[in-house]
Amino acid sequence: MAQSHHHIIPVRTLALVFGALLFLTLITVISAQIDLGILNVPLALAIAGSKTILVIFIFMALKYDNPVNMLTVVLGVVFVVVFLALTLADTEFRGSMGITEPGTTESASLESSP
Numbered sequence: 293m294a295q296s297h298h299h300i301i302p303v304r305t306l307a308l309v310f311g312a313l314l315f316l317t318l319i320t321v322i323s324a325q326i327d328l329g330i331l332n333v334p335l336a337l338a339i340a341g342s343k344t345i346l347v348i349f350i351f352m353a354l355k356y357d358n359p360v361n362m363l364t365v366v367l368g369v370v371f372v373v374v375f376l377a378l379t380l381a382d383t384e385f386r387g388s389m390g391i392t393e394p395g396t397t398e399s400a401s402l403e404s405s406p
């Protein structure tokens with residue numbers, strides 16, 4: 293039976309990754325205070341994705357693990373990205389949701405909509 297080899301990650305590497313995670317958290321907080329319009333969601337997803345990659349590869353030691361585990365994680369991430377992209381694309385092409393202003397009727401708001 294083959295023995296499992298556990299890779300020891302140096303404390304310096306763990307400290308650097310921890311510092312990077314703190315920095316990215318600070319960037320997340322700062323970017324939440326700034327209105328970037330349509331770029332708010334992609335920026336938040338990019339920052340969250342960067343933090344996720346650091347945690348998975350370094351803290352969970354997937355970088356040094358079996359390549360099959362890496363393939364499983366990569367395929368899972370690809371599917372999540374595809375589903376999020378399809379969902380976000382769908383919200384751009386929706387029509388009127390029938391939301392009316394207080395004190396108006398639905399027919400009045402439909403007549404005034406372009």
